[in-house]
Amino acid sequence: MPTAALSIAPIADSDVADVVVLWQACGLTRPWNDPSADIALARRGPNSALLVGRDAGVIVATAMVGHDGHRGWVYYVAVDPAHQGKGLGRTMMASVEDWLRAAGVPKLQLLVRRENAKASAFYQSLGYEESTSVMLSKWLDGRDPTP
Template identity: 85%
Template structure:
């Protein structure tokens, strides 16, 4: 569902956007050696329960959020804003779009993960009304990889 807010046009990713989105994620330090960002995009685009939202300003992709749900809980990943454009409300706009996407799907709760060392991101999400959960996240690689930080 395309929308606009404060010079940011938001829509779902297209095939032609993938390289620019991956470059933005790399510029924002979101990629990790154990995750292939193009494969993550392909997985998010496979079904109706997830999407990659891109925010454009003057046809340049300046913000993203990958959003998905299991029918009960929604998740947001790869929230990115062009480092040269941060502090201008674009992060709030792309997060509002992710929340709207989940509301439209009837999902009542949104969760996200923030690395402990990323205090700036934690403060950003708290400014949007997110609270730290008392739950402990556990993880296991199903493809035989060893645990990573």
């Protein structure tokens, strides 16, 4: 599987619209999450970042990473459908892991929707294992639970 050249850097202001389009093309957005607001929140402090991967100057991959000092989390791992199968997802995940190691964070966790067997298989191929923990959630703004 050939790997395209990928330049990885934090998102710039001018990248936001292109990143949202990529996430939509990859089926990552949900009606209850505003992707632009998620990007703004990730960019607010030193404990999170949105990394973008460029091939020939064009954004083709992303990964949002953050941590609480003990556990790291990754979200919005996306590879343009026209560029999948080239190892770009693996490259983005390696960058996320490096970012967390540099911050001294010992563990990375991520969430995969139960119906997304393709994503689950991808992460398992990178050495991730299904946790025995159960995730609980609650909207703090009073919204109804999401499906």
